[in-house]
Amino acid sequence: GAVVSQHPSRVICKSGTSVKIECRSLDFQATTMFWYRQFPKQSLMLMATSNEGSKATYEQGVEKDKFLINHASLTLSTLTVTSAHPEDSSFYICSARKQGPGELFFGEGSRLTVL
Amino acid sequence: DAKTTQPTSMDCAEGRAANLPCNHSTISGNEYVYWYRQIHSQGPQYIIHGLKNNETNEMASLIITEDRKSSTLILPHATLRDTAVYYCIVRPQNYGGSQGNLIFGKGTKLSVKP
Numbered sequence: 122g123a124v125v126s127q128h129p130s131r132v133i134c135k136s137g138t139s140v141k142i143e144c145r146s147l148d149f150q151a152t153t154m155f156w157y158r159q160f161p162k163q164s165l166m167l168m169a170t171s172n173e174g175s176k177a178t179y180e181q182g183v184e185k186d187k188f189l190i191n192h193a194s195l196t197l198s199t200l201t202v203t204s205a206h207p208e209d210s211s212f213y214i215c216s217a218r219k220q221g222p223g224e225l226f227f228g229e230g231s232r233l234t235v236l
Numbered sequence: 237d238a239k240t241t242q243p244t245s246m247d248c249a250e251g252r253a254a255n256l257p258c259n260h261s262t263i264s265g266n267e268y269v270y271w272y273r274q275i276h277s278q279g280p281q282y283i284i285h286g287l288k289n290n291e292t293n294e295m296a297s298l299i300i301t302e303d304r305k306s307s308t309l310i311l312p313h314a315t316l317r318d319t320a321v322y323y324c325i326v327r328p329q330n331y332g333g334s335q336g337n338l339i340f341g342k343g344t345k346l347s348v349k350p
Contacts, residue, residue, distance in 0.1 A: 125279075164342050164343065165338075212277070225282070
């Protein structure tokens, strides 16, 4: 299957700092990528849809100024958590869709811990 | 909201078949049934999907009832590494633009025991 890679897999930061997470589709082009967040013992919740060359679409309740998404190329989307706080600590997961119908492919996830 | 219901948890003995049920009574004619699993602290992994015919691949088999209101994922010979949360998801196959995200329910936590 197709490969989606996230980096970093784990990050610890101080409260108030910003953290960038990268999501790359390694062997296919993805015009659309999705960012999810998962809290402990809960399911994945969609945060936003990242569209190459245009603005991201955010789900209700997700602050677009806090979670900055950039999809500058067909193989890379980035999520920046700005002014992170302890409540932003979570498991962030991206997924990418290959052109045409078919399954989504997920990254390995990035665990953010804000102290 | 997720359009599927699954048991919260199941146990399976190593080497035996694991049969994971899923109810999707409101499924539409153009919606497929997808199965993903998530091993602890990893991203979800695609397993299989189908429309109305039974499907089989190297990982699992998918049995969909004739009325398409329910399905069963079968892991023929479960191993300890199959311990994970299994998600059953329905969505249209044909979509364009920014559609096509998956809506995850709570899934079934499968524990394979030695």
